[in-house]
Structures are given as C-alpha cells and as structure tokens.
Amino acid sequence: MAQTELPELSADALLITGATGFVGGAFVRRLLRSGAAAGSLRCLVRDPKRAAVALPGVSLCHGDLGDAGGAPSLLAAAAGVRTVVHLAGTLTGVRSADFDEVNAAGTARLVAAVEAAAPAAHFVLLSSLAAAGPSCDGVASSLPPDRAQPVSFYGHSKRRGELAVVQSRLRWTIVRPPVVYGEGDAATRLLFRQACAPVTAVPKRARPLSVIHVDDVVAALLAVLRVRPHGAILPLDGIERTDTHALLRAIAQACGRRSRLLSVPMFVASAAALVCDLVARLRGKAGFFNRDKVREIAASGWVADGGPAFASVRFTPLVSLAEGLAAVARAEGFLTSEPGAR
Helix, strand or coil: CCCCCCCCCCCCCEEEECCCCHHHHHHHHHHHHCCCCHHHEEEEECCHHHHCCCCCHHHEEECCCCCCCCHHHHHHHHCCCCEEEECCCCCCCCCHHHHHHHHCHHHHHHHHHHHHHCCCCEEEEECCHHHHCCECCCHHHHCCCCCCCCCCHHHHHHHHHHHHHHCCCCEEEEEECCEEECCCCHHHHHHHHHHCCCCEEEECCCCEECEEEHHHHHHHHHHHHHHCCCCEEEECCCCCCEEHHHHHHHHHHHCCECCCEEEECHHHHHHHHHHHHHHHHHHCCCCCCCHHHHHHHCCCCECCCCHHHHHHHCCCCCCCHHHHHHHHHHHCCCCCCCCCEC
C-alpha cells in the first residue's frame, strides 16, 4: 500500500487529541483532504467554540487531559472508538509539574478512559526523542521507556506518559519524532528568527541532530494506522541528518541570508535561561527557551534511528531539509529578495 494512502476509517472510529496543535492540526487536515468524513473523527478539545474556527464542528468533543476531575468527558469521548491518536502535549514549562500534568498524568487519564470505554482500541502515542534520551548514533532512540534516560523535565514527562501506555492493557504503538519543523509553528518561527539574526549565539561544540518535517510525521502516523503494530516503539528520522550549527546555517541559506554564529560557553546559555525562567514565573507563561531546554542543548546529540519505522510500517521520509526549510521561509515571510545578504 502506498505511503500516501488513507487508512480505512469507520464511523466514530478515531479519537484524536491535540488536533488544534501544530502536528495535530496537520494530521487532521491531511485526513480531511484525503476524504475522511468529519463525523468519523472525534477531536478532543478544551474549548469547542474556539476550536470550531479551525476544525469541523461535527468532529469536536469536549475534554481536558489536564483536569483530574475530567474522567466523565474522557469516557464519553473514548466510547466505542477503534483507534486513539494521542498528539496532545505540553512543550514549555519551568518546573517538572508544568510538563507532567498533561504529558504524564494526562496521558494516564486518557489511557484509563480508553481501557474502560474502548478496551479493543489501538492507542497511538506521539511521544518524543527527548523521552529516549540523548543519542549520537540513534542506537538509544528506540529504547523502551523503562530503560530510557531522558535529561530534561520535558523528556521525563514524555517517558512517564509512555510508561502509562506500555503498562496498559491496550494495543499500542509509540512514535518518537526528533525536532519537528514546518509552516505555522511558533517554535519553527523562533528558530528562523534566531538563524536570521545579525548574530546567533550557539554552544561551542556542534551536536548531531535529527530533524523531520511535519508532513513526514503525519505520513508516519498514517502508516502506523494502516499497519497497527502492537508493542512497537518507532523513532522517526528525516531524510538527512544535520547538527546544531549546520541547521542554523541551512535555515539562513533558505532565507537568502548568511548566518553569523557566535560560540558561547554553556554557562552563558544557562545564565540566560535562568533569566528567561524568572521572567516566565512573573508572567505566568513559559517560553521555548529555558533551563530545561538548555539541558537538552547541552546533551551529546539527538539522533534517531529510522530503521524500526521502516521495518515495522515501511515509513520513509520524503521531505528533504532544503525543501522543507525553503517552504517555511516562503510561507512565513523570511525569504529575502537578496540572496546572500546580511
């Protein structure tokens, strides 16, 4: 079966969390473009009225993974579904608890609801390479969660979410993407702004890195839905690997600019992150750069092994780094008319 084909969906078959997010929105749009009926999807959202701006109203159901008392709404959403695609997650925070409430406890709540209301369902969890821990060659990227060694609060929270899935009675698949980028993503825009700045601060030593375009993540999820491999942990890798310095240079080039990287010691990054965390506490809203992110930046590398995903569901990424970055540059207005400027 071709990678772009849509898995067969029956009425009320698919429960999706995180449908208003970056990956979730791309996933739902892909399903609808491919002919899936909106009524065959149940998109779990905290605010259906607000979500109706971007998603078909018929597909929306109310529920909050971060609400410890929200079990009835989760049970109603999960009742009778054939598949759950759990894409919701918290990406920013200052404390461990900021991540755990949704990524760990929220996943456990959803698992419990599915076990009770749809025990035969297949549960697909979009986790993260951060849950596995650092890897320079991809070998550690498919470790089971009980052997994984994450280094950040975010990674630990995603690992605990994985444990809730693995220890359940459900059939399950875990997908671990590396850095995901694409149009319409706030984190991607921030990375582009950094790369296009007059000077960009970077750690002295470049770290090897896997990156993947959001369209390829969606394709991988569709491949999982077709095959439904039980007990599979699937790291995702892009077409080509890069490193933390080369990625910024590639972004600048895609925007028609020339990058200027300034190497700084890690303690400088840590000090800057501390300031960001203090500001975040005062504002009550965490940003993408913080001490938790510095823990990941300081790691030896974030390389995924795409072999298990190919062997299990025949997934092969299609979007090259140059192609994907160029698409973002055009869509987000970063492309200059003067290549090589700055």
